[in-house]
Amino acid sequence: MSLSQATVEKIQDYARRYPSAQSAILPALWAVQHEVGYVTSDGMREVAQHLGLPASLVEATSSFYSMYLTRPEGRHDAVMCVNVACALRGAEELFAYCEQRLGIRDGQTTSDGAITLRSTIECLGACGGAPMMQIDHRFEEDLTPERVNAIFERLRTEPAPSPEPPRPAAVPPTPTPAAKAAPKRPAGGSRPREKKADT
Amino acid sequence: MAEKKILTKDFGAPGLAHLAGYEQTGGYQAYQKALKELQPDALVEMVKKSGLRGRGGAGFGTGQKWSFLPKGVYPRYLVINADESEPGCFKDRYLLEASPHQVVEGLLIAAFAIGCNLAFIYIRGEYLPQHEALEWALAEARQAGYIGKNVLGSGFDVDVILHRGAGAYICGEETALLTSLEGYRGEPRLKPPFPAIKGLYGKPTVVNNVETVATLPHIVSNGPDWFATIGTETGKGTRLWCMSGHVNRPGNYEMEMGAPIRELIYDLGGGVWKNRKLKAFQPGGASMMVLLPQHLDVGLDFDAIQKAGSLAGAGAMVVMDETTCMVDMCRRYVEFFHHESCGKCTPCREGTFWMTNVLTRIEEGEGKAGDADLLLEMGNNIDGRSFCPLGDASTWFPRSCIKYFRDEFEQHVTEHACPFRKERVMVA
Numbered sequence: 365m366s367l368s369q370a371t372v373e374k375i376q377d378y379a380r381r382y383p384s385a386q387s388a389i390l391p392a393l394w395a396v397q398h399e400v401g402y403v404t405s406d407g408m409r410e411v412a413q414h415l416g417l418p419a420s421l422v423e424a425t426s427s428f429y430s431m432y433l434t435r436p437e438g439r440h441d442a443v444m445c446v447n448v449a450c451a452l453r454g455a456e457e458l459f460a461y462c463e464q465r466l467g468i469r470d471g472q473t474t475s476d477g478a479i480t481l482r483s484t485i486e487c488l489g490a491c492g493g494a495p496m497m498q499i500d501h502r503f504e505e506d507l508t509p510e511r512v513n514a515i516f517e518r519l520r521t522e523p524a525p526s527p528e529p530p531r532p533a534a535v536p537p538t539p540t541p542a543a544k545a546a547p548k549r550p551a552g553g554s555r556p557r558e559k560k561a562d563t
Numbered sequence: 564m565a566e567k568k569i570l571t572k573d574f575g576a577p578g579l580a581h582l583a584g585y586e587q588t589g590g591y592q593a594y595q596k597a598l599k600e601l602q603p604d605a606l607v608e609m610v611k612k613s614g615l616r617g618r619g620g621a622g623f624g625t626g627q628k629w630s631f632l633p634k635g636v637y638p639r640y641l642v643i644n645a646d647e648s649e650p651g652c653f654k655d656r657y658l659l660e661a662s663p664h665q666v667v668e669g670l671l672i673a674a675f676a677i678g679c680n681l682a683f684i685y686i687r688g689e690y691l692p693q694h695e696a697l698e699w700a701l702a703e704a705r706q707a708g709y710i711g712k713n714v715l716g717s718g719f720d721v722d723v724i725l726h727r728g729a730g731a732y733i734c735g736e737e738t739a740l741l742t743s744l745e746g747y748r749g750e751p752r753l754k755p756p757f758p759a760i761k762g763l764y765g766k767p768t769v770v771n772n773v774e775t776v777a778t779l780p781h782i783v784s785n786g787p788d789w790f791a792t793i794g795t796e797t798g799k800g801t802r803l804w805c806m807s808g809h810v811n812r813p814g815n816y817e818m819e820m821g822a823p824i825r826e827l828i829y830d831l832g833g834g835v836w837k838n839r840k841l842k843a844f845q846p847g848g849a850s851m852m853v854l855l856p857q858h859l860d861v862g863l864d865f866d867a868i869q870k871a872g873s874l875a876g877a878g879a880m881v882v883m884d885e886t887t888c889m890v891d892m893c894r895r896y897v898e899f900f901h902h903e904s905c906g907k908c909t910p911c912r913e914g915t916f917w918m919t920n921v922l923t924r925i926e927e928g929e930g931k932a933g934d935a936d937l938l939l940e941m942g943n944n945i946d947g948r949s950f951c952p953l954g955d956a957s958t959w960f961p962r963s964c965i966k967y968f969r970d971e972f973e974q975h976v977t978e979h980a981c982p983f984r985k986e987r988v989m990v991a
């Protein structure tokens with residue numbers, strides 16, 4: 365596999381922007397994930413090559429962070445927080461409902477490839493709107509079974525989010541609320557971190 | 564009593580998330596005043612005099628932190644901590660979403676004050692809409708000439724890099740954040756040396772929270788004396804409290820330091836939901852000790868909350884009603900800390916694992932007599948022996964729960980079941 369010219373240029377640009385090329389590892393891995401959908405060892409090797417770093421270093425860094433996916437996922441990512449503040453407002457019960465509704469368990473993808481469902485105890489910063497989910501990293505708060513149904517219904521047919529968040533042009537257009545209201549949707553996922561091997 | 568709005572006073576103004584809207588509310592006036600009328604040293608003095616304390620958790624004096632930078636050593640870096648991931652906290656998200664320029668203006672004032680020409684914002688990977696809001700705001704500020712070379716003819720050069728994290732709570736701890744920003748695994752570093760002496764790339768560095776810098780434009784505009792009149796003797800200004808859990812109106816509320824907890828939960832939050840009784844609440848976020856209804860008149864301020872036996876931390880308020888199982892809450896929190904432990908040191912890595920095991924067995928009705936004491940003992944072996952505050956803090960909530968709710972732990976053991984399950988199922 366090899367990365368597109370656009371992604372390579374982006375990675376080289378990151379390397380120039382930071383005082384140290386190593387700081388560009390995280391943004392470079394994001395760029396890989398945006399293009400490929402997940403981060404493979406090939407992708408990491410290419411990042412290492414473009415940043416002039418040993419591949420082992422890029423791999424060591426990458427494996428620490430839970431949001432870099434290591435395998436292909438559904439078109440959409442649905443993550444529900446079940447930490448304390450959310451649990452107090454019924455997140456766990458609603459998550460069980462989601463599993464039942466989609467006919468899959470935590471971490472699985474629906475058979476049509478539309479939705480990967482996960483619960484996490486990583487607080488997603490929407491405790492005041494619990495129970496909540498992030499759908500492709502967009503907040504959906506104050507959820508009810510009815511709202512969940514509507515969201516899943518929509519995701520069944522909706523295409524995968526565009527891999528890139530909108531980047532303001534060097535000279536941004538006169539911003540209007542409308543321009544901001546229709547952001548493109550990025551790919552990615554907030555999967556619960558894997559348990560450390562030694563525990 | 565109502566909220567006291569300083570940071571959030573213009574929230575809701577049209578187009579506030581964009582430059583034109585923000586400038587209409589007086590935005591960037593403070594930055595211009597700082598550049599034209601004040602010298603960096605005077606700014607540091609001003610912030611010291613205001614009494615502003617950091618809003619990221621530890622509550623350290625902001626001006627004091629800045630003045631630890633060694634004289635004459637450059638480059639210096641400023642890093643804004645937007646990694647907000649403490650369970651219960653969602654205030655930085657609100658500030659970034661509603662008024663990203665206020666954060667950018669505060670960042671620029673802080674950069675000028677400390678003589679920094681390259682600043683960073685480290686934002687957690689999950690905050691994508693907030694990332695976009697900041698990206699726009701930075702582009703607009705750059706276009707308006709607030710970021711760049713020789714800003715507004717002042718001779719001050721500044722650039723800002725927005726850096727996206729990728730899912731790791733520990734990267735909110737300032738030394739782990741710097742390690743992560745350098746492209747390593749986000750493991751904490753030994754202090755001292757403190758970041759002010761040896762921080763990012765080994766250079767003097769200031770790490771400040773989003774809310775801390777968002778306060779700066781108001782201090783510069785209205786003066787440190789004005790700021791110092793708000794709040795208590797040792798806690799100045801206002802704070803955003805993120806309220807969640809069993810309360811009628813959860814959300815962010817900006818309140819004067821020292822306002823009683825009762826006002827937050829009852830007047831602003833509308834009290835406990837479903838006409839139930841208040842059982843306990845937890846200020847500060849996942850790490851902090853639980854408090855009881857008897858503490859409702861404690862003031863929302865660093866020192867008062869500490870005196871009551873908890874910590875104000877990052878300004879969360881998690882409300883729990885009478886149907887809450889404290890064992891279950893402990894289990895979830897400790898599981899969270901185990902999940903987020905970076906694995907560098909044994910007391911935290913192993914200790915949180917074993918505590919999770921014991922809490923799970925109690926919750927599932929398989930606890931043994933003496934398990935509560937076992938937990939306390941484990942806590943003692945983690946707290947004070949961990950490499951960074953994450954390990955220490957993982958023990959505070961469960962230990963405070965055993966202090967106040969020991970009978971609940973014992974009831975789980977003697978009844979071989981969770982006495983709250985029934986009610987919890989009814990809630991669903």
Ligand SMILES: Cc1cc2nc3c(=O)[nH]c(=O)nc-3n(C[C@H](O)[C@H](O)[C@H](O)COP(=O)(O)O)c2cc1C
Pocket residue numbers: 616617618619620621622623625628644645646647648649732733734735736737738770771772773775776951952953
């Ligand atoms: C485990 C851990 C997580 C933390 N997370 C955050 C965070 O998400 N945001 C933050 O501003 N400070 C966080 N802190 C506190 C920072 O280490 C640091 O004190 C703070 O960013 C300094 O900013 P301030 O002086 O403006 O408060 C955390 C600390 C610890 C120990």
Ligand code: SF4
Pocket residue numbers: 733751903904905906907908909911912949950951952953954955
């Ligand atoms: S206390 Fe926990 S998070 Fe902190 S260094 Fe040790 S293992 Fe890592």
Ligand code: FES
Pocket residue numbers: 445446447448449450451486487488489490491494496650651652
């Ligand atoms: S605890 Fe669930 S979003 Fe914060």
